[in-house]
Amino acid sequence: MVVAATLTGIGSKADKKLYLYFMKKKIVIVGGGFFGMYIADFFARNGHAVQLFEKESSFMSRASYNNQARVHNGYHYPRSILTALRSRISFPRFVDEFQDCIDSDLEKYYLISSKLGKVTVNQFTKFCERIGASFKPAPDYLRKLTNPVMIDACFSVTEYAFDSRKLRDDMLDRFQGSSVNYQTGISVDNVRQYKDGLIVTYSNCKSAEIAESYADHVFNCTYSHINYLLKNSSLELISLKHEMTEMCLVDVPDELRRVGLTIMCGPFFSVMPFPSERLHSFSHVRYTPHYEWFDKNNTPYIDGLNRLDEDRKYSAWNYMKKDAMRYFPILEECQYKRSLWEVKTLLPRSESDDSRPILFRANHGLRGFHCIMGGKIDNVYDVIEIITSQHILD
Numbered sequence: 001m002v003v004a005a006t007l008t009g010i011g012s013k014a015d016k017k018l019y020l021y022f023m024k025k026k027i028v029i030v031g032g033g034f035f036g037m038y039i040a041d042f043f044a045r046n047g048h049a050v051q052l053f054e055k056e057s058s059f060m061s062r063a064s065y066n067n068q069a070r071v072h073n074g075y076h077y078p079r080s081i082l083t084a085l086r087s088r089i090s091f092p093r094f095v096d097e098f099q100d101c102i103d104s105d106l107e108k109y110y111l112i113s114s115k116l117g118k119v120t121v122n123q124f125t126k127f128c129e130r131i132g133a134s135f136k137p138a139p140d141y142l143r144k145l146t147n148p149v150m151i152d153a154c155f156s157v158t159e160y161a162f163d164s165r166k167l168r169d170d171m172l173d174r175f176q177g178s179s180v181n182y183q184t185g186i187s188v189d190n191v192r193q194y195k196d197g198l199i200v201t202y203s204n205c206k207s208a209e210i211a212e213s214y215a216d217h218v219f220n221c222t223y224s225h226i227n228y229l230l231k232n233s234s235l236e237l238i239s240l241k242h243e244m245t246e247m248c249l250v251d252v253p254d255e256l257r258r259v260g261l262t263i264m265c266g267p268f269f270s271v272m273p274f275p276s277e278r279l280h281s282f283s284h285v286r287y288t289p290h291y292e293w294f295d296k297n298n299t300p301y302i303d304g305l306n307r308l309d310e311d312r313k314y315s316a317w318n319y320m321k322k323d324a325m326r327y328f329p330i331l332e333e334c335q336y337k338r339s340l341w342e343v344k345t346l347l348p349r350s351e352s353d354d355s356r357p358i359l360f361r362a363n364h365g366l367r368g369f370h371c372i373m374g375g376k377i378d379n380v381y382d383v384i385e386i387i388t389s390q391h392i393l394d
């Protein structure tokens with residue numbers, strides 16, 4: 001079967017043919033997470049013919065949903081000034097572009113613990129001043145909820161949460177008026193050079209039927225699955241670290257309904273509103289990653305998405321709660337609802353400084369084949385900047 005291709009938002013069949021004829025480049029995007037969708041829309045708006053393939057049955061159902069939903073504003077990265085500064089630049093842009101998807105009506109607090117912490121109060125305030133991020137003392141009611149033996153200082157800051165469902169719907173709305181040809185339930189399994197371009201082989205996840213498509217450029221935006229396509233195409237793997245992560249979704253006590261908390265910077269935890277489900281996400285540096293593995297050349301490739309399906313998923317919620325209660329006794333009253341499990345993927349160099357740079361490998365092993373990964377949702381602007389400044393399509 002040739003998987004049906006439909007162009008949305010353009011009139012008759014003849015119109016579509018004519019429209020495609022005059023388009024500049026044929027681009028295939030692999031992966032319909034936020035990155036793949038945003039980049040697809042960007043190219044379509046610039047007059048290219050874009051085909052977007054997503055393996056799951058719906059868009060943005062993997063890491064772009066199963067995350068903490070924090071729109072980073074720099075505070076989280078005292079150990080990586082570059083990531084902090086990039087966040088400061090992206091934050092207003094992201095909040096402005098996706099206004100309807102942002103929960104800005106929350107009180108966000110960063111707290112410093114002298115016990116086991118990697119930053120002191122003095123270091124944190126100096127760091128905030130350095131990156132130009134405002135902060136003020138948290139209100140009394142919040143401080144009274146803390147255990148003063150464990151918490152040295154509480155700061156009120158500006159940081160928001162995004163609603164991933166709304167983000168997805170916003171991107172799908174954008175596609176309506178564009179030439180992006182998008183399909184779910186399609187796995188891209190191989191890419192190879194053909195004349196001046198590339199041939200992409202893909203399969204229907206339900207029927208297993210296979211089809212091929214020609215492209216001038218292919219963008220691999222599959223996050224934790226980047227090396228799957230490289231492995232299948234006999235290309236060099238990219239060194240990546242993967243963590244099997246558990247993000248708990250909880251109902252918080254009324255006092256914390258509008259509150260987000262992050263204790264810096266060590267084996268602590270974060271509790272953030274999770275707007276898509278009107279709950280809070282709960283992550284813990286020690287318990288959210290259950291185990292890790294690495295993609296490396298010359299070692300057997302482990303398919304992270306298969307591993308995620310097969311994992312037994314024993315929740316660490318009780319450990320998270322028990323530890324968090326030592327800092328915020330009221331957290332004992334949280335009602336656990338369920339957990340989001342996801343493979344979190346990091347560049348190995350992020351291990352030491354907790355940075356979140358993007359990965360951008362242009363022409364990775366094949367001319368016109370590009371691999372992209374963003375460590376944060378707002379990193380997408382860094383990707384667009386590279387695509388334009390480095391004239392990737394030229």
Ligand SMILES: Cc1cc2nc3c(=O)[nH]c(=O)nc-3n(C[C@H](O)[C@H](O)[C@H](O)COP(=O)(O)OP(=O)(O)OC[C@H]3O[C@@H](n4cnc5c(N)ncnc54)[C@H](O)[C@@H]3O)c2cc1C
Nearest residue numbers: 031033034035055063064067068069070188223375376377
């Ligand atoms: C636990 C956790 C917490 C996080 N917290 C935050 C946070 O608070 N704030 C923040 O900004 N960022 C956070 N992040 C990072 C953020 O989620 C990612 O940077 C972002 O979602 C990556 O988007 P993506 O589109 O690249 O990946 P994804 O959303 O995973 O999209 C990749 C897509 O590719 C598809 N795919 C895979 N293989 C194939 C194939 N062969 N063919 C077709 N499709 C394929 C997948 O099904 C998937 O939909 C967190 C991540 C995790 C895991």
